[in-house]
């Protein structure tokens with residue numbers, strides 16, 4: 001501690017008994033010789049205590065006099081001593097702490113150099129945020145725990161890097177969160193982090209959030225990388241799906257920094273690797289379905305304590321998917337995916353994956369490359385990671401995961417049944433075919449979530465319309481946010497409706513849009529999916545070099561309506577029915593040319609490393625830097641996609657008996673059916689007799705000790721995967737770690753595995769990518785937002801939200817750690833058994849040149865899609881109804897209480913939300 005002379009407030013001025021200090025100068029204080037005299041015990045060192053009639057002198061302990069009472073002690077030595085906080089040495093929490101940019105405010109990474117007690121100020125509201133500690137560090141900047149005296153609370157402030165791309169994308173995060181908060185965020189059971197304020201300080205956009213506890217990664221780590229009890233997995237899973245009724249430990253989704261609107265994807269390189277969906281990996285046009293994949297990965301990880309697909313490289317990731325799921329991506333996806341050649345060989349219709357009964361009869365035209373073939377093709381050895389689990393197939397990995405010790409027989413039976421439910425649940429999520437992957441609604445009705453008995457493989461009904469589509473095509477021009485988003489042509493899934501008015505509607509005018517032609521080159525960079533911009537997202541068709549697109553000033557209203565009904569997503573990707581062609585120009589394109597209502601879509605991690613949804617709190621940022629896969633937020637990450645999940649409006653053909661989708665699924669799940677009766681359970685028990693039970697404590701038993709501590713300032717372990725838990729960590733400690741020695745060798749917990757290597761991150765990724773990539777939409781958005789909200793002022797949701805419609809980034813961070821040891825290392829011989837027809841190498845371009853402008857549907861999966869196309873209205877209406885229910889609940893429970901911005905009436909806000917919607921069309925013009 002340094003002592004200064006002068007006023008306590010500013011530390012300047014004043015004199016000098018204790019040293020020289022230039023008037024008004026900030027130069028270092030120099031003590032004068034003799035300023036301090038030897039310490040003498042005066043009365044201040046003791047306290048007089050009167051007990052009854054006796055007076056006792058209590059001497060203060062030396063340690064107190066030299067610590068918490070050091071100022072008083074100094075005063076004894078020098079009556080002129082004055083404490084000045086400003087002269088304290090700075091305790092930097094930003095690393096590196098050298099201010100080399102932005103007039104010394106920023107370090108070389110464009111991060112604001114923070115130190116304890118540095119102050120961030122919202123210039124408009126004068127609100128001050130006193131930095132206390134670093135909560136985390138991410139791709140976008142730092143997150144600091146701050147004290148706000150105005151609200152007498154701790155908050156988490158995300159300080160975005162001082163870089164245009166980050167700034168603009170962060171505005172997207174602001175706008176999306178505002179929308180979600182205002183339209184959905186209503187009560188304590190809301191599972192999306194609350195945004196409280198935002199402002200610019202020293203050229204850094206700062207976003208203030210409610211303070212949460214640990215993230216999922218930290219929580220799992222705290223549990224020594226053992227999975228959680230199924231009831232906890234179920235609870236968290238349902239909360240990610242925005243279960244407002246959920247009680248108990250809460251998780252919240254954070255980090256919408258890379259969220260995007262469905263159909264407005266910009267980046268093809270998204271999602272943290274462990275949580276990356278097959279379609280993203282393979283370069284296939286993606287939809288919000290990628291978030292359901294990530295969600296499935298997270299659910300599995302919550303149970304297993306380790307990532308399900310902890311691929312050390314993309315090749316390794318794909319191998320693991322195929323091994324664990326016992327399937328491979330469907331041929332039609334492979335045929336259209338951009339990266340198929342990188343991982344597969346075209347062999348004609350001769351390839352059978354594996355020899356298990358469940359998959360017999362499924363013949364593929366592609367065979368996954370062996371490591372040697374991959375190396376030959378890519379001129380580099382594929383990085384193969386360790387296998388974490390003792391078993392290969394998903395069913396085994398789950399069913400044979402060590403049981404908790406000392407379970408009663410009845411409890412074991414229940415556990416087995418619950419695990420069967422979990423497997424069935426996961427099967428619908430980590431489904432290779434995005435068109436068959438369950439939607440959030442379908443997943444939320446699964447017995448694993450509802451608690452109902454699972455008597456056969458879950459066969460969710462297709463989501464169906466509950467309102468008549470004809471209502472939707474009415475546009476209220478005065479109140480475009482009044483609920484008719486279909487009217488704006490914003491429903492790609494209601495194809496027939498849209499088709500009836502797309503070109504002729506006064507709401508739509510067609511404008512030509514030219515672009516560079518090839519995939520990923522539409523005025524941007526090669527890594528993009530080129531459905532950027534309003535025109536080219538859904539409402540585009542035609543020759544990629546002269547694409548027709550719709551200019552729609554009403555487009556954004558559709559979103560407004562969605563927000564009004566309380567659901568953060570807008571509609572469905574057209575490719576939930578129609579497999580979009582891999583060519584970017586057709587991604588998400590409906591043949592009807594609808595301007596797509598966009599859901600907050602994919603979770604991206606193109607800038608975000610695998611932090612994700614299961615995100616690590618970087619209390620030690622040096623260990624888990626922005627490029628650490630361990631940081632992953634569900635967060636985001638897929639978890640951060642909870643909102644995405646909810647908005648994800650895909651439809652699935654499960655309910656169509658006889659469809660190929662159903663048959664496939666059923667065949668792959670048949671062998672589970674037998675477990676649902678008592679006899680089978682018994683036999684299962686026999687099978688498990690070798691399993692050593694472990695002493696995993698139950699989180700459930702600790703529920704009482706969980707306490708919501710939002711805004712409490714204490715930041716124990718919690719969740720975030722951008723999923724954050726708002727509970728203290730202590731409860732987790734009650735989970736007594738299993739003794740490894742008590743486990744059978746084959747069933748040891750993976751907790752003994754090594755922690756993930758922080759460097760284990762996608763070599764293809766770099767933060768610089770973000771800056772290089774086209775932030776066209778983001779720029780447009782951010783300018784809209786910035787204009788509307790007048791940074792530094794209170795937020796104007798009306799203008800802010802309008803910006804959302806122009807967003808296009810998405811990010812999904814999921815991450816996790818992976819500790820591991822070598823288990824079940826496989827040679828993958830099963831993939832090497834077939835000879836190939838090299839004379840017919842797969843070439844997506846060649847094979848499908850003729851289909852490049854057509855949705856690739858009928859020829860691929862006629863039965864799957866035909867069913868869907870028969871019921872477009874039904875599906876759509878169902879969505880509307882379910883979202884309306886959410887909105888109702890939200891409105892009943894009122895607005896968030898802690899907002900520091902203006903929160904207008906939700907309805908009027910919705911109406912105004914896209915008041916500057918005419919800018920919507922500007923993108924088209926600019927894109928030309």
Ligand SMILES: Nc1ncnc2c1ncn2[C@@H]1O[C@H](COP(=O)(O)OP(=O)(O)OP(=O)(O)O)[C@@H](O)[C@H]1O
Nearest residue numbers: 136138139140141143156212255257608611615617
């Ligand atoms: N509201 C909050 N309460 C507590 N901790 C938080 C909060 N928000 C963020 N954090 C911590 O800060 C970390 C980084 O936050 P966040 O993921 O939002 O930043 P980011 O820059 O977008 O990171 P990423 O690289 O994952 O995208 C999180 O992993 C989490 O540990």
